Amino acid sequence: MKNSHHRFEQGPIRPPNEARSLLLRLTRNCPWNQCLFCPVYKTRKFSLRSVDEIKQDITAAKTIADDIKALSWKLGHSGAVNDAVVSALFNQPGTSTNYKSIAAWLYYQTEACFLQDADNLIMKTKDLVEVLTFLKEQFPEIKRVTTYSRSRTVIRKSVDALKQIRKAGLDRVHIGLETGYNPLLKLMKKGVTGEQHIEAGRKLLQAGMEVSEYVMPGLGGQEMWRDHAVETAKVLNQINPHFIRLRSLRVPERVPLHEKLEDGSFSMQSDDMLAQEIKHFIETLEGITSTVTSDHIMNLLEEVGGKLPEDKEKMLSVIQAYQDLPESDRLIYRAGRRGGAYRSTDDLKHDPATYQKIKNLIQEVQQNEGPQGVEKMITEMVDRYI
Numbered sequence: 001m002k003n004s005h006h007r008f009e010q011g012p013i014r015p016p017n018e019a020r021s022l023l024l025r026l027t028r029n030c031p032w033n034q035c036l037f038c039p040v041y042k043t044r045k046f047s048l049r050s051v052d053e054i055k056q057d058i059t060a061a062k063t064i065a066d067d068i069k070a071l072s073w074k075l076g077h078s079g080a081v082n083d084a085v086v087s088a089l090f091n092q093p094g095t096s097t098n099y100k101s102i103a104a105w106l107y108y109q110t111e112a113c114f115l116q117d118a119d120n121l122i123m124k125t126k127d128l129v130e131v132l133t134f135l136k137e138q139f140p141e142i143k144r145v146t147t148y149s150r151s152r153t154v155i156r157k158s159v160d161a162l163k164q165i166r167k168a169g170l171d172r173v174h175i176g177l178e179t180g181y182n183p184l185l186k187l188m189k190k191g192v193t194g195e196q197h198i199e200a201g202r203k204l205l206q207a208g209m210e211v212s213e214y215v216m217p218g219l220g221g222q223e224m225w226r227d228h229a230v231e232t233a234k235v236l237n238q239i240n241p242h243f244i245r246l247r248s249l250r251v252p253e254r255v256p257l258h259e260k261l262e263d264g265s266f267s268m269q270s271d272d273m274l275a276q277e278i279k280h281f282i283e284t285l286e287g288i289t290s291t292v293t294s295d296h297i298m299n300l301l302e303e304v305g306g307k308l309p310e311d312k313e314k315m316l317s318v319i320q321a322y323q324d325l326p327e328s329d330r331l332i333y334r335a336g337r338r339g340g341a342y343r344s345t346d347d348l349k350h351d352p353a354t355y356q357k358i359k360n361l362i363q364e365v366q367q368n369e370g371p372q373g374v375e376k377m378i379t380e381m382v383d384r385y386i
Helices: 050-073 081-092 096-107 124-137 159-168 181-186 194-206 221-239 256-261 271-284 312-323 328-340 351-382
Strands: 021-027 110-114 144-149 174-179 211-214 244-247 291-293
Touching: 021 050, 021 096, 050 096, 050 124, 050 351, 081 096, 081 181, 124 159, 159 194, 174 194, 174 221, 181 271, 194 211, 194 221, 211 221, 221 271, 271 328, 328 351
Parallel strands: 021 110, 110 144, 144 174, 174 211, 211 244, 244 291
Antiparallel strands: none
């Protein structure tokens, strides 16, 4: 295997649901990079990559994929990338991360590609179209191509330009909406208004793209939570995106928002407050057919998900079930969820051994460090995932 010659660049992040996609980097870092809550890209400069450079990366990825299939034939698996082929590859000394990532992609057969980094629609339309066309020529088996973008960038493109990009192969765009409440968008330096979010979402839908909007429960803190919940839902009601993805706010020390926590001008929502905020948000979603997901470990209630309008009551009942727990059980659930043991409040009943273990741990921390010690422990567990 010519491991060393074939390399392509990959960026630092992708959405959780793109974990098994082919990852290719079209631009480096984020052209805006000012959001107070975001830990990514902060010390790095944005740069565009040339079309030639991106094409070389796509060619390298294609060569690696061909190499792996050739290994499969050699091992007698007729080109299939199965357990035997993957373990042969991973056990070879010096197998590069590029080879490993392509092998995993072929193994999972997702037929999906995610284009990194933060905002690829900032590329010139003709350049992006050229890259997408080349990607489809090299990998005709790819069925879905997705990217991140910003509402501010999207509204600079005409619907016609977006249609060309869609036709060339970009099917889905992830937008960090975060909030629809203008004073909060301003406070967090998001560089966009609720009205611009609506315009961007609608434009993408008009161009035939799937739209995935990220919302950040907790972003309003204790000061603005109600307006944040209501106004964000109202903006989404005017877009009707395919997906609404919840990503609760976390504020580790390395994000700029941490300074506001320290000086007291921003107070975090507690988990119980957050449950109330999300309930308020879901209640305000009206007249849309979006799918809501909470597919991230940072979210307390992973089961708050489903298709609107038919699953709205079910989502609200998940929140209610948490709110109805006695305080001691809410604490046990929170610690268990943050530690990765629980996925649902139902798990409290089903696994008495884990329940007892977490209960003992909480009592021990309470005795040694008081109630604040328990909150600190839970916070540290969540912040690991950022």
